[in-house]
Amino acid sequence: MGKLLTADFLKIKRKGLWLLTLIGPFGVVALQMVNYGVRKDYLLQQSEDDWGYYLLNVHSFTPLAIVLGIAILTSFIASIENETNAWKQLIALPVSKLTVYLSKFTLLAILLFFSSTLLMFFTMGYGLFLELGDTVPYMELAKYSYFPAFAALPILALQLWIASVSHNQGIPITVGIFGVIFAYSSYLLPDWMIWKWPSLMNQWNQPMINVLLGVGIGFLLYIIGMIDFARRDVK
Amino acid sequence: MxxxxxxxxxxxxxxxxxxxxxxxxxxxxxxxxxxxxxxxxxxxxxxxxxxxxxxxxxxxxxxxxxxxxxxxxxxxxxxxxxxxxxxxxxxxxxxxxxxxxxxxxxxxxxxxxxxxxxxxxxxxxxxxxxxxxxxxxxxxxxxxxxxxxxxxxxxxxxxxxxxxxxxxxxxxxxxxxxxxxxxxxxxxxxxxxxxxxxxxxxxxxxxxxxxxxxxxxxxxxFAQPKVTFKVNNGEKGWRFLLANGIKADYQNGVIFLEECSDEKVAHIVQVLVQEGISVFRVEEEKRSLEDIFLQMTMGEQGK
Amino acid sequence: MIALLQAEWFKLRKSKMVPIILAGPMIGLFIGLSANLEDNMQGIEINEWYISLFSMNLTYALLFLPLISGVFTSIICRYEHQSGGWKQLLALPVTRGKVFVAKYILIMLLVLAMQILYLGSIFAVGIVKGYTDSFPMEIVWKSIVGGWVATLPLVALQLWLSIMFKSFAAPFAVNVIFTLPSILAVNSERIGPYYPWAQPFSMMYIGGNTDDVFFVPWEQVLTVVGGGFILFFLGGYYYFQRKSI
Incomplete structure (x- = not known):
């Protein structure tokens, strides 16, 4: 597994994947830079808790960026192997197909959480720049940075499954577009829809539920995808 | 093994x-x-x-x-x-x-x-x-x-x-x-x-x-060479050979045999000459592997 | 040119990806049927259709339309990138310019077809919800055609990127980077009108100014949409001319 993962990290060299994991969180915070840059006074009037309101503003874009980011990264990873049908070379090595799949998932999860960490620092950095108050709500900051990623694990598992078994990457990308429409319409969705989870909304107002569901259902979808991947013939 | x-x-x-x-x-x-x-x-x-x-x-x-x-x-x-x-x-x-x-x-x-x-x-x-x-x-x-x-x-x-x-x-x-x-x-x-x-x-x-x-x-x-005989009257020569109990084939004016020992070639030439047929050329023709391969696959398709 | 279009259509049809235009009406139905703004609107005198149109057009035009048009352009270039399709195509007695234009026209026709199917989904939502008010045909047409016109520059840029990159993910990433900010841009009266990716929303927004042909002033259509189109189309066109296959 470790061997495969280091090989997978080598394969994403020069493909701009690291850049994308940087652009994602940067873009989310940059939108607030524009937002606060244009109408800071108005936004500060909206709430007593300036940090909390700022975090909510940042968080309004986080689920969208995560859903689309996952679709892009999974499709990228799959197309690296698809381009010259390197799957056949990879699977003909003395490694199990299950490990090949696990390695891809792990790589993506690492990129996702790396992105979340960057999001936390960018959010904090701009928050401090805005001078929103002396007490920085570190717990809330960490929550809004990492919880959406945990809640998005089922989406990651689903997108990886679709991307790795589709010859036409138009399919996983289109699924990703549906995903972002769902994420954007989170407030309309029933709680069981996985695309609602990164928004951290649910009828009990307990973000932790989304995190636990994300990890649980994410694991389940991962297993289903892995079994299906291993079952298929390699063309 | x-x-x-x-x-x-x-x-x-x-x-x-x-x-x-x-x-x-x-x-x-x-x-x-x-x-x-x-x-x-x-x-x-x-x-x-x-x-x-x-x-x-x-x-x-x-x-x-x-x-x-x-x-x-x-x-x-x-x-x-x-x-x-x-x-x-x-x-x-x-x-x-x-x-x-x-x-x-x-x-x-x-x-x-x-x-x-x-x-x-x-x-x-x-x-x-x-x-x-x-x-x-x-x-x-x-x-x-x-x-x-x-x-x-x-x-x-x-x-x-x-x-x-x-x-x-x-x-x-x-x-x-x-x-x-x-x-x-x-x-x-x-x-x-x-x-x-x-x-x-x-x-x-x-x-x-x-x-x-x-x-x-x-x-x-499989690629045994075949021997061809070019003579002045192919069809006639071929009939003589058959009459003498020698299994030969005839195509396009040329008599030919699969698998042919030196003695057999000598014998055939003797028979032909005795019957008054002029033998111009006796040649050994190697069959290319392509021919054999084609033959094998064609045979399979025919079945 | 007609032959080239037919050939492009044939290849696209055989790629079995044309049904992707059904994604448009599916999204329309989803939003239209799950949004329940009627309750909030009670007591306000308004044509019932407008209620659905507001929420449907918002999500559809803001995110879905710009993003899906990029998928179309990637699909139409996909089989050329695979196993040397470009060199085979361009070795035929056709000019590169015509190939580019044919692909562009075909994508725009597909987007138009999707817009019309989306119109169908608006009807369907109204029927399901039992609307009795008269259907605001003129306004809806403005919105459908307007949204289509607004994708002209977006499709040109995406076609350019799809020719440049083999993978789906790369042009899509660029598309996402430009599309997501329009959520903020449309809230700003200063930025919104000048941001090309916000134009599908502006031109489908039925609350806009109805005096003109479209919901946005002609100057904006000509400068932002028209200007964007010329910039991206020529950029893609010349890139394709010089690209070594």
Whole structure:
């Protein structure tokens, strides 16, 4: 597994994947830079808790960026192997197909959480720049940075499954577009829809539920995808 | 007898289409096994099943006396392969491509330089594969298959896209491997001449069925030369020969015989001369392997 | 040119990806049927259709339309990138310019077809919800055609990127980077009108100014949409001319 993962990290060299994991969180915070840059006074009037309101503003874009980011990264990873049908070379090595799949998932999860960490620092950095108050709500900051990623694990598992078994990457990308429409319409969705989870909304107002569901259902979808991947013939 | 590769009634169907049916391959250690057949005969499908890339619809595959479905990883640890078009990561250099595989195989880094040396890609080791010619990519694929010094090497059409000097180079390399490293090699091709120059054993597939499997010598025995007699009156001469109990064929004014000893030739000439027929030429005509191959596959299609 | 269009259509049809235009009406139905703004609107005198149109057009035009048009352009270039389709196509007696234009026209026709199917989904939502008010045909047409016109520059840029990159993910990433900010841009009276990716929303927004042909002033259509189109189309066109295959 470790061997495969280091090989997978080598394969994403020069493909701009690291850049994308940087652009994602940067873009989310940059939108607030524009937002606060244009109408800071108005936004500060909206709430007593300036940090909390700022975090909510940042968080309004986080689920969208995560859903689309996952679709892009999974499709990228799959197309690296698809381009010259390197799957056949990879699977003909003395490694199990299950490990090949696990390695891809792990790589993506690492990129996702790396992105979340960057999001936390960018959010904090701009928050401090805005001078929103002396007490920085570190717990809330960490929550809004990492919880959406945990809640998005089922989406990651689903997108990886679709991307790795589709010859036409138009399919996983289109699924990703549906995903972002769902994420954007989170407030309309029933709680069981996985695309609602990164928004951290649910009828009990307990973000932790989304995190636990994300990890649980994410694991389940991962297993289903892995079994299906291993079952298929390699063309 | 110990077989490195042995398949029993190996079959694969895609929907209604039967790609491979009841294949019984037997490949011994140290052989260069030429796997021959026209395009679309089921060679690549068979190779994919040998590598565990596809699951057989029925039948079993034993490699190193182990079952591929059960001990796939142990078996693959000793196999190097190149299936169809070479696979590579275009955005990485030749060295990095091999490094990505080396990490998984867990062999020493010096092997990368060694295999690049073997396929003569050392000068371009740090260039991106994107800009490689087809022949260079093919050689990179072969280098990748040699990385972990496999005991069994499976090469699917390895000389595809190579120029004549490249073909000779690869051919010499393939011939060297069993001698120097005790490797067993399976090499598929649709070109008979190619197999003829490398293989020690031959298996021929047509429409998913194995129609011939034996040594290359046995295959060449099919290629017995025929003897032709050019005479002033072919038809008349032919009738005389038949009347004398000599089974000969007649076509386009020429009398010819399959399998003909020197004594028999002398006898025939004597008969013809006695009957007053002038013998202009007696020639031995070697049959090309292409002819035989065509004959075999045509026979299969006729059935 | 007609032959080239037919050939492009044939290849696209055989790629079995044309049904992707059904994604448009599916999204329309999803939003239209799950949004329940009627309750909030009670007591306000308004044509019932407008209620659905507001929420449907918002999501559809803001995110879906710009993003899916990029998928179309990637699909139409996909089979050319695979196994040397470009060199085969361009070795035929056709000019590169015509190939580019044919692909562009075909994508725009597909987007138009999707817009019309989306119109169908608006009807369907109204029927399901039992609307009795008269259907605001003129306004809806403005919105459907307007949204289509607004994708002209977006499709040109995406076609450019799809020719440049083999993978789906790379042009899509660029598309996402430009599309997501329009959520903010449309809230700003200063930025919104000048941001090309916000134009599908502006031109489908039925609350806009109805005096003109479209919901946005002609100057904006000509400068932002028209200007964007010329910039991206020529950029892609010249890139394709010089690209080594």
């Amino acid at each position: 110990e077989y490195i590769v042995q398949t029993q009634n190996l079959s694969k169907s895609f929907g209604k289409e039967q790609a491979v049916s009841n294949l019984n391959l037997q490949i011994r250690k140290g052989e260069i096994y030429g796997f021959l057949g026209p395009n679309g005969a089921g060679k690549t499908t068979t190779i994919r099943m040998l590598l565990g890339l596809m699951k057989p619809s029925s039948g079993t595959i034993k490699i190193f006396e182990k079952n591929i479905t059960k001990d796939r990883i142990q078996i693959l640890a000793k196999i190097g392969s190149l299936v169809e078009n070479p696979s590579y990561y275009p955005h990485l250099t030749a060295y990095e491509n091999l490094e990505a595989l080396r990490k998984i195989l867990g062999v020493s880094k010096t092997r990368i330089d060694e295999v690049l040396e073997i396929v003569r890609l050392k000068e371009v080791a740090h260039k991106k594969v994107k800009g490689f010619s087809l022949g260079m990519k093919q050689r990179l694929g072969i280098a990748a298959s040699l990385l972990h010094s496999p005991e069994l090497l499976i090469l699917d059409e390895p000389t595809n896209g190579l120029d004549p000097s490249g073909i000779i180079e690869i051919r010499n390399l393939i011939k060297r491997l069993p001698e120097e490293y005790g490797m067993t090699i399976i090499i598929s091709s649709h070109l008979l001449s190619e197999i003829d120059q490398m293989a020690t054993q031959v298996g021929i597939v047509s429409k998913g069925k194995l129609i011939f499997q034996d040594s290359i010598e046995a295959m060449r025995r």
